[in-house]
Amino acid sequence: SQKIEQNSEALNIQEGKTATLTCNYTNYSPAYLQWYRQDPGRGPVFLLLIRENEKEKRKERLKVTFDTTLKQSLFHITASQPADSATYLCALLDPSARQLTFGSGTQLTVLP
């Protein structure tokens, strides 16, 4: 089955800097990869989806890259703000099991 690793459980950065979160996976390459944001006590919220034939995707201050050779996705938040503080989860679709597998998440704290 697919294994997903997200770098460091916690990441602290200064406001205004770029936050970079990593998602590594083993085994097969998924058809797509998703990133979600989760605030304490709430359900995850979908942010971005990137397909295997796409290198990069952008949405406002968010950017996702997908390297199927390295089996890695990078998630960037530019000009970070304290309101960006949350846990960010990556998720892959396991086509054989037909289910989404989530990483354990990275807790991002943006310090004012």
Place this chain on the structure above:
Amino acid sequence: KAGVTQTPRYLIKTRGQQVTLSCSPISGHRSVSWYQQTPGQGLQFLFEYFSETQRNKGNFPGRFSGRQFSNSRSEMNVSTLELGDSALYLCASSGGTKETQYFGPGTRLLVL
């Protein structure tokens, strides 16, 4: 459109009891997935229902079961509760392709 709703939001039970959680998906969504989230294991897939049929199941014991009604609303049941069942139970609905999952706020279950 109204989002995914879950009831109840909080629940306290004792070991050995059973519990039923409810999820109403976004209008028009026929797929409902259930997840268990704990600090140690992260987000783990329980099962998915589509058009009243269980389409996929994760690695959980038979004490965990679910169903879906003709209006796409779903319930999950946990029988003979154990302390380890304490978790945030999340349901998510999608249009059927799993490309974007819309999560509800979750039901926080505490088993004493």
